[in-house]
Amino acid sequence: MSEVSKKVAILGQYGVGKSSLIRQFVYRKFSEKYLTTIGVHVQKKVLDINGTQLAMIIWDLEGDTSVGKVRPSYLMGSSGLIYVFDLSRPHTYADINQEIDLLKSEFPNEPLKIVGNKKDLIHDVDLDQILANMTISCDFITSAKTGEYVDEMFYTLGEDILK
Amino acid sequence: MNLSETKEQYLNTKAQFFLTNEAGEIQESDYTLFAEEELPDTNIFRLHPFFESSLLALSGLNAGESFNMPCIHLKIGPREGIYDLSILKLKSGLVFTLFDFTDHYQYSQSLLQERNESIIHQQLLEAQNKAISLEKEILDMKNEELRRQQGFKDQFLANMSHEIRTPLNAILGFANLLLNTKLTSNQVQYLNAINMSGENLLVIINDILDFSKVAAGKLNINEVQFELSKVFVNLRNNYSIKALQKRLDLRFDIDPEIPDYLVGDPIRLNQILTNLMENAFKFTDHGTIILSARKVQQEYQHVTLEFSVSDTGIGIDSSEQQKIFDSFAQAHDQIHIHYGGTGLGLAIVKKLVGLMQGEIQLESEPGKGATFTFTVVLGIGDNFKPLGESTDIQSPLQKAKKSLKVLLVEDVPVNQLLAEKILDGFGFKVDVASDGKSALEYLQKHSYDLILMDLQMPEMDGYEATKFIRNKIEGPKSEIPIIALTAHAMQGEREQCIKVGMNDYVSKPFDPQQLFEKIQRLV
Ligand SMILES: Nc1nc2c(ncn2[C@@H]2O[C@H](COP(=O)(O)OP(=O)(O)O)[C@@H](O)[C@H]2O)c(=O)[nH]1
Ligand SMILES: [Mg+2]
Numbered sequence: 001m002s003e004v005s006k007k008v009a010i011l012g013q014y015g016v017g018k019s020s021l022i023r024q025f026v027y028r029k030f031s032e033k034y035l036t037t038i039g040v041h042v043q044k045k046v047l048d049i050n051g052t053q054l055a056m057i058i059w060d061l062e063g064d065t066s067v068g069k070v071r072p073s074y075l076m077g078s079s080g081l082i083y084v085f086d087l088s089r090p091h092t093y094a095d096i097n098q099e100i101d102l103l104k105s106e107f108p109n110e111p112l113k114i115v116g117n118k119k120d121l122i123h124d125v126d127l128d129q130i131l132a133n134m135t136i137s138c139d140f141i142t143s144a145k146t147g148e149y150v151d152e153m154f155y156t157l158g159e160d161i162l163k
Numbered sequence: 164m165n166l167s168e169t170k171e172q173y174l175n176t177k178a179q180f181f182l183t184n185e186a187g188e189i190q191e192s193d194y195t196l197f198a199e200e201e202l203p204d205t206n207i208f209r210l211h212p213f214f215e216s217s218l219l220a221l222s223g224l225n226a227g228e229s230f231n232m233p234c235i236h237l238k239i240g241p242r243e244g245i246y247d248l249s250i251l252k253l254k255s256g257l258v259f260t261l262f263d264f265t266d267h268y269q270y271s272q273s274l275l276q277e278r279n280e281s282i283i284h285q286q287l288l289e290a291q292n293k294a295i296s297l298e299k300e301i302l303d304m305k306n307e308e309l310r311r312q313q314g315f316k317d318q319f320l321a322n323m324s325h326e327i328r329t330p331l332n333a334i335l336g337f338a339n340l341l342l343n344t345k346l347t348s349n350q351v352q353y354l355n356a357i358n359m360s361g362e363n364l365l366v367i368i369n370d371i372l373d374f375s376k377v378a379a380g381k382l383n384i385n386e387v388q389f390e391l392s393k394v395f396v397n398l399r400n401n402y403s404i405k406a407l408q409k410r411l412d413l414r415f416d417i418d419p420e421i422p423d424y425l426v427g428d429p430i431r432l433n434q435i436l437t438n439l440m441e442n443a444f445k446f447t448d449h450g451t452i453i454l455s456a457r458k459v460q461q462e463y464q465h466v467t468l469e470f471s472v473s474d475t476g477i478g479i480d481s482s483e484q485q486k487i488f489d490s491f492a493q494a495h496d497q498i499h500i501h502y503g504g505t506g507l508g509l510a511i512v513k514k515l516v517g518l519m520q521g522e523i524q525l526e527s528e529p530g531k532g533a534t535f536t537f538t539v540v541l542g543i544g545d546n547f548k549p550l551g552e553s554t555d556i557q558s559p560l561q562k563a564k565k566s567l568k569v570l571l572v573e574d575v576p577v578n579q580l581l582a583e584k585i586l587d588g589f590g591f592k593v594d595v596a597s598d599g600k601s602a603l604e605y606l607q608k609h610s611y612d613l614i615l616m617d618l619q620m621p622e623m624d625g626y627e628a629t630k631f632i633r634n635k636i637e638g639p640k641s642e643i644p645i646i647a648l649t650a651h652a653m654q655g656e657r658e659q660c661i662k663v664g665m666n667d668y669v670s671k672p673f674d675p676q677q678l679f680e681k682i683q684r685l686v
Binding site: 007059 | 211212213215216217218219220221222223230231232233234235236245268271272275276279280282283286287289290293
């Protein structure tokens with residue numbers, strides 16, 4: 001049984017639910033209370049991906065208004081990226097195209113998941129509307145609160161990393 | 164203590180060095196922050212996932228190079244804090260330096276938290292406002308669409324009822340014309356049936372149109388000055404013939420205290436009264452129908468009037484009395500069977516009365532009759548004049564100063580009756596001839612002050628009879644005033660009348676007032 005360690009960084013503006021997604025994924029917990037992340041929290045979870053034990057080391061980064069402001073050393077050595085926005089706050093995806101372009105140009109070979117979070121706060125009709133108005137395609141629509149699509153998102157990223 | 168000592172002491176308590184081999188095995192440390200016995204492992208990469216993942220970044224570094232990572236949360240053994248880290252790659256090993264900035268970062272965290280919370284709050288508010296204004300926009304659009312549909316429906320109904328009314332009026336008109344021609348009694352009966360059905364249909368169409376307006380809240384009450392006496396004259400004209408036909412006693416009992424000049428909607432008031440009168444006539448076969456009006460209250464500019472229509476007809480069960488003002492409610496039960504029509508008439512009446520700030524009530528005893536009573540509030544007009552001083556409704560026309568002898572030439576019995584009754588009301592003596600020929604016979608035997616001459620008649624029509632009188636008879640009788648009575652204002656009819664020597668012309672059904680004035684002028 002082989003084990004590999006891979007670093008994954010989770011990015012996006014503050015308050016979109018990055019820490020909550022990790023907490024849900026790693027500890028199966030959710031809290032309504034918002035605690036701003038400062039600096040870096042590192043969590044680890046071992047995933048069984050088709051027999052391979054993937055030690056996913058997730059870097060929960062302090063949310064900032066732009067990917068460009070993230071300290072480059074934080075992203076060094078990462079194998080996968082997650083970009084999260086908040087479906088209930090249009091401000092968090094207003095500039096999503098530039099953000100994603102920037103990430104793709106800096107890390108052209110890294111798998112990247114674009115995630116719309118807080119699905120539980122959005123009506124299905126409005127969700128369709130939001131997605132239809134975006135010029136970028138979203139990989140996952142999640143809820144850190146209900147856990148919907150959280151595992152799927154991390155596991156899919158894990159699979160892509162191992163490919 | 165000098166400055167460098169102070170600095171060293173300060174740094175010593177806040178920093179820790181680890182020297183490891185390339186595999187991360189700890190070879191040396193000062194253990195200032197993390198005591199040796201507290202460390203769960205001797206390999207630094209297994210102390211915390213942070214170190215494990217930094218191993219991945221180290222492959223990119225050459226000997227002598229380092230990188231810095233500020234603000235890393237670490238929990239190793241029992242100790243937890245926020246540290247700045249630097250990792251230096253040596254030729255054969257690594258140096259990790261940790262600085263404990265927990266206090267500093269905890270303080271900035273609280274500031275950041277405050278800032279982020281307020282910004283998030285702001286953004287949520289904006290999103291909410293946007294959603295609200297969007298919702299409002301959608302609502303406006305829906306309302307607009309609803310209005311459009313309602314408008315379309317109203318327009319459709321208005322058009323439809325117009326389209327139906329136009330041919331219906333033609334049917335009724337021609338049926339009436341036919342009634343004035345020579346017919347067998349069977350034919351008269353059939354034509355009357357056509358007439359009645361047509362008129363019922365007309366009422367139904369008007370009801371539906373009105374009701375759709377009521378439903379849409381579009382039924383408006385006008386505010387115009389009008390003469391109440393004219394409303395009564397009109398009703399009297401319309402219903403006296405019906406009363407004659409059904410041999411009912413029709414009475415108008417009007418309080419002379421009511422001001423004649425009022426402000427309101429005479430058409431709607433007439434509609435209410437007509438509706439109640441129609442019902443009264445429909446359900447009464449013997450006895451009396453009374454329309455009465457009285458003044459209940461008068462304020463500075465308003466007057467409350469109470470109208471009632473009572474009959475001696477079949478009456479209405481108390482259980483049905485409850486429902487009688489509901490729309491459609493009676494569509495399937497007894498009331499509908501009794502009342503026929505759309506079942507909307509009284510619902511509309513109630514609505515109209517309500518719009519005129521009044522109330523409507525029904526009192527009835529089955530078998531003895533029914534009385535509908537309603538109030539309305541009307542404005543008082545400029546020309547203040549009590550009804551009592553104007554037209555006397557009981558006998559709406561002034562009695563002639565001198566009683567005249569009139570020869571009525573008319574072939575249709577119902578019309579004979581009506582005209583007779585009206586002329587009687589003027590105080591005139593009336594002889595009736597049913598065609599031109601017998602009129603000439605009457606004229607030879609008696610002398611008259613006036614002839615009222617129908618135009619279309621069997622044997623000898625009105626034109627011929629008039630020509631004969633003017634041209635063939637000698638003496639004063641040839642100059643007797645003749646007023647033509649015509650069923651329909653046909654083009655050129657008037658000219659024709661004057662040409663053959665008639666003096667004037669009234670069209671049926673005639674306004675008694677107008678007829679009276681014309682007679683006064685001629686005689
Ligand atoms: N309803 C709901 N709230 C969420 C969800 N994810 C995060 N939150 C809330 O959003 C706030 C910010 O979450 P957090 O994970 O700290 O965001 P981060 O700044 O991106 O790490 C917290 O109050 C969470 O409880 C979600 O999926 N649904
Ligand atoms: Mg966070």
